[in-house]
C-alpha cells in the first residue's frame with residue numbers, strides 16, 4: 372500500500388478544509404482525521420498536519436489527541452492551535468494574550484530552514500488567535516516572529532514544525548510556498564494526485580451512488596448546481612436526471628428566465644416552478660415551536676431555516692408531480708466544501724463551532740443524507756475548483772463565471788428589523804469611535820442593526836459602523852482593519868458615499884421581506900451587476916453581494932440604504948474588499964452609486980470595507 376497521503380488532524384478549525392484544498396492543489400491526497408486517531412492508522416501517512424481550532428491547549432475541554440503523534444518519525448506541521456499543542460506537549464508554555472489578533476500582519480522569518488526555504492525575510496500573514504506561545508519548549512528553536520509574538524518554531528531533528536499564522540489562506544501571501552515546502556522538501560511527496568484523477572473520482576462517485584435510479588437536481592442557476600448537473604450528465608443516462616428550478620421570489624431581476632435559457636443548452640429536461648407565494652407565506656417549526664410567516668420574520672437564521680425547509684417541501688411536491696418515487700429518488704446538490712465547513716456539519720469537522728445554519732443543510736436534507744441519498748459531487752471542491760471542472764466539462768464562460776448567489780437569495784441580503792438594535796454599549800462605542808477616527812479627519816457613526824461576522828473560529832453578530840468624509844481608499848481600508856481589533860462589538864465597517872455624515876442614528880426603517888423591499892434590492896443589485904459586466908470587472912471580483920439595510924440617513928425616515936460588497940477571494944474563507952481605483956475603476960463605482968440613487972426611496976449608498984475575517988461575505 373502506498374503511503375502517498377497526508378493526514379490532517381482536525382482540531383475544529385474554521386480553515387480546516389482550506390488546508391486540505393491547498394494540499395490537493397499541490398497534487399497530494401489528504402485525509403481529514405480526528406485528533407485522537409490511533410498510531411496504527413497514523414503510521415500509514417507520509418506527513419501530518421495539525422490544524423487550528425477554537426480551544427486553548429491548556430483547557431480542560433481541549434480535544435483529546437494521540438500522545439504518540441510527535442514520536443512516529445513522521446514530519447508534523449502544527450498550524451495555530453497545532454503549533455501551540457506541539458509546544459505545550461514538549462513542556463513549553465502557552466498563554467492568553469490581552470488582545471485577540473484576527474488580521475493580516477507582517478512577520479520576520481528565518482530562511483535557513485526547509486519550511487521557509489526560498490522566501491524573503493519579511494512576510495505578510497494572517498493571524499487569528501487569542502493564545503500565544505510564551506516559553507518555547509526544549510529542543511525547539513524560533514523560526515518566525517512578529518513584535519512580541521512567536522510566529523514559528525521547529526525541532527529540526529524530529530522534523531516538527533509549527534506556525535502561529537495560517538499558511539493555507541490567501542491572506543498569507545506566500546502560504547502556498549510554505550505548504551509546498553512542507554510537502555515536497557520535508558515530507559518528500561511525489562505529487563501523483565492530479566485534477567484528472569479527481570474528476571474521474573467524482574464521476575465514479577455519482578455512478579456508484581445512483582446506479583440506475585432517478586435523481587432530482589435542484590438547479591439554482593449558479594455555477595455550483597450547474598456543474599453538479601453537468602457532472603451528472605457526464606456520469607449517468609440523461610433520462611435518469613430531472614432538473615428543477617424553483618423561483619423562491621428572492622431571485623435576482625429576471626434570473627429565473629435566464630436560468631431556463633441557459634440550462635436548455637445542457638440538453639437537460641428543466642422544469643421551472645414559480646413558488647414565490649408559497650415562500651412568502653411559509654413557516655416552519657424550530658424546537659417544536661411554529662415560526663411566524665417568512666414575510667414577518669427578521670432573524671437571519673429563522674429566515675434561512677424557513678426558506679431551506681420550504682424549498683425542500685416544494686421540491687417534494689414537484690417530485691410527486693413528476694411521478695417519481697420519493698423513497699427511491701436521490702437528491703443532487705451543488706454543495707461546496709466551504710459550505711459544509713461553515714455549517715459545522717458533522718461530516719467535515721466535529722469540533723468547529725456553528726458559524727451559520729446552512730441552506731443546503733436543512734433537516735430534510737439531513738434525513739435524506741442519513742439514508743445515503745444526497746449526491747453532492749462538488750462536496751470536495753472549492754469555488755475555483757468547481758469553475759475549473761465546469762470549463763473542463765465544456766460549460767460556457769457566462770455560466771462558469773456567474774457570480775455566486777446564496778441559496779436563500781435576496782432574503783438574506785435584506786436586513787430586516789422591527790426596531791433599532793441599541794444595546795447598553797451603543798452610546799459609549801459611538802463616542803469612542805469618534806475619537807478613534809478624529810485623527811484621520813473622518814466621521815464615524817454606529818449603525819443600529821446587527822450583521823454577521825467571524826472572529827477566530829467563532830461566529831459574531833454585531834454592529835456595523837459607517838465612516839464618512841474624505842480619505843484615500845487605502846487609508847479607509849486600514850481603518851476598517853483596525854476598528855474591529857479595538858472594538859470587539861463591531862465586525863463590519865462601511866464607507867458612506869456622499870456628504871459627510873455627522874449625526875447619530877437612533878432610528879431604523881422597519882423592514883421585513885415585503886415586495887417593496889425586494890424590488891428596491893433587485894433594482895440596485897441589477898445596476899451593480901450590469902456595471903461590473905460593462906467594466907469587465909466580474910472576474911476580478913469573486914462575489915458582489917448588494918444589501919438593503921433599514922437606515923435612512925436623512926429626515927424622511929421611510930427610506931432605506933444600499934450596501935455594496937465587492938469581495939476578492941479564491942477560497943471564500945478569507946478575502947478582502949476590492950479597492951476602487953485599483954481593482955475596479957472609480958468611474959464604475961461612481962456610475963453605480965449615481966444610478967442607484969435615482970431611486971428616491973434609497974437614502975444612501977455605502978461601500979463595505981471589511982476583510983474576512985472579521986466580516987463574512989454576506990451580511991447575515
Ligand code: XMP
Pocket residue numbers: 675710713728729730731775776777778779914943983986987988989990991
Ligand atoms: P459568508 O457570508 O459566510 O459566505 O462569508 C461564504 C460563502 O457562502 C455563501 N453563503 C451561502 N450559500 N446558502 C448558500 O447557498 C446560505 O445560506 C449561504 N450563506 C452564505 C456566501 O454567499 C459566500 O459565497
